[in-house]
Amino acid sequence: MRSQDYDRLFLSPPHLGRHELNYVSKAIEDNWVAPVGPNLDGFERDICEFTGARHCVALTSGTAAIHLGLRLLGVGPGDEVLCPSFTFVATANPILYQGATPVFIDSEAETWNICPERLREALEAGKHQNRLPKALIIVHLYGMPCRLREILALAAEFGVPVLEDAAEALGSRYEGQPLGTFGTIGVFSFNGNKILTTSGGGALVTNSAEWARQARFWATQAKDDAPYYQHSELGYNYRLSNVLAGIGRGQMELLEDRVKKRREIYAWYRQHLAAIPGLSFGPLEPVGSHSNRWLTCLLLNPAETTVTPDQLRLHLETRNIESRPLWKPLHLQPLFADVTSYGGEVCTELFTRGLCLPSGSAMTDADLQRVAGAVRELLVAE
Ligand SMILES: *Cc1c(COP(=O)(O)O)cnc(C)c1O
Numbered sequence: 001m002r003s004q005d006y007d008r009l010f011l012s013p014p015h016l017g018r019h020e021l022n023y024v025s026k027a028i029e030d031n032w033v034a035p036v037g038p039n040l041d042g043f044e045r046d047i048c049e050f051t052g053a054r055h056c057v058a059l060t061s062g063t064a065a066i067h068l069g070l071r072l073l074g075v076g077p078g079d080e081v082l083c084p085s086f087t088f089v090a091t092a093n094p095i096l097y098q099g100a101t102p103v104f105i106d107s108e109a110e111t112w113n114i115c116p117e118r119l120r121e122a123l124e125a126g127k128h129q130n131r132l133p134k135a136l137i138i139v140h141l142y143g144m145p146c147r148l149r150e151i152l153a154l155a156a157e158f159g160v161p162v163l164e165d166a167a168e169a170l171g172s173r174y175e176g177q178p179l180g181t182f183g184t185i186g187v188f189s190f191n192g193n194k195i196l197t198t199s200g201g202g203a204l205v206t207n208s209a210e211w212a213r214q215a216r217f218w219a220t221q222a223k224d225d226a227p228y229y230q231h232s233e234l235g236y237n238y239r240l241s242n243v244l245a246g247i248g249r250g251q252m253e254l255l256e257d258r259v260k261k262r263r264e265i266y267a268w269y270r271q272h273l274a275a276i277p278g279l280s281f282g283p284l285e286p287v288g289s290h291s292n293r294w295l296t297c298l299l300l301n302p303a304e305t306t307v308t309p310d311q312l313r314l315h316l317e318t319r320n321i322e323s324r325p326l327w328k329p330l331h332l333q334p335l336f337a338d339v340t341s342y343g344g345e346v347c348t349e350l351f352t353r354g355l356c357l358p359s360g361s362a363m364t365d366a367d368l369q370r371v372a373g374a375v376r377e378l379l380v381a382e
Pocket residue numbers: 060061062063064087088090091139165167168188189190191200201202
């Protein structure tokens with residue numbers, strides 16, 4: 001750690017409790033230092049219990065889970081996969097791993113997530129050309145549920161299976177049901193900055209026992225049932241370590257508490273800063289939606305303030321406070337320069353107007369005051 005890191009306020013640092021170390025110590029004492037063992041089984045059980053999913057496969061990352069999920073859905077070379085433009089690149093990279101082509105869909109303003117109208121356009125165009133997409137990936141950005149009712153109805157109407165990237169949305173709910181369980185396959189991430197962490201890790205959930213078995217098989221090098229090393233299919237080394245799963249077990253005990261705290265942080269920022277002219281906060285919850293408020297995002301309105309999100313970011317930096325731009329839309333990424341996109345103006349505007357504030361669940365009142373003070377310094381004219 002550098003000396004200036006001591007009072008640095010990070011965007012979303014890991015927040016451990018007391019029980020992680022017990023699980024980790026036990027793994028080491030019992031010599032389960034491998035991608036197999038009781039913590040791994042327990043972590044998968046914990047995730048099933050919390051979400052209500054029937055099966056869970058713990059993996060090295062959320063990206064690996066998306067990759068296996070797409071392969072389970074039969075996505076391969078030449079296929080198209082619909083995907084929101086407004087998301088982290090890890091949502092779309094596995095489409096390329098499978099040799100398939102992403103097609104990006106704009107956001108809608110209410111939840112910032114995939115827009116049902118643009119989605120219908122894409123599906124109708126696919127149907128018209130007689131090449132429906134092989135899968136639809138949905139994302140709940142910053143923990144906010146996407147418009148699930150409309151989107152699932154569209155997917156059903158056109159017969160396109162849904163992979164639900166709930167990497168940012170563990171602990172969020174839609175009409176009382178935990179996110180991650182709405183798609184045929186759901187994905188969670190336990191990366192260092194997510195609401196819970198195993199340092200790095202992910203999980204795939206599904207109600208299909210056969211798919212869970214298949215995912216585990218591919219994740220452990222696809223070894224055939226033979227006394228020697230025989231392989232008929234392509235596999236990967238994607239299984240989570242039993243040591244890291246121990247961190248995950250301790251973290252899962254804290255999930256409800258972490259969601260509560262992130263929601264309080266969002267509410268605090270809103271209460272203390274929303275009156276500043278030109279400043280507003282990320283999406284309100286539509287009726288029936290319950291967000292884990294993974295990150296609190298603000299928006300600056302250029303009609304009301306000359307301060308830009310980047311000026312604010314640099315100002316916070318001088319106070320040793322980390323903030324980050326919203327995800328840069330994928331249709332604007334050089335990597336995807338040739339990709340077809342349905343709309344894109346809505347998420348582009350969110351990107352140019354937004355900034356994510358420190359939102360870690362270990363933040364104190366003094367930390368929040370510090371961020372608010374620094375925001376006011378720049379945005380409130382003396
Ligand atoms: C973090 C994240 C991922 C990837 O998860 P990793 O565990 O980091 O591989 C995928 N999609 C979204 C929306 C994410 O935020």
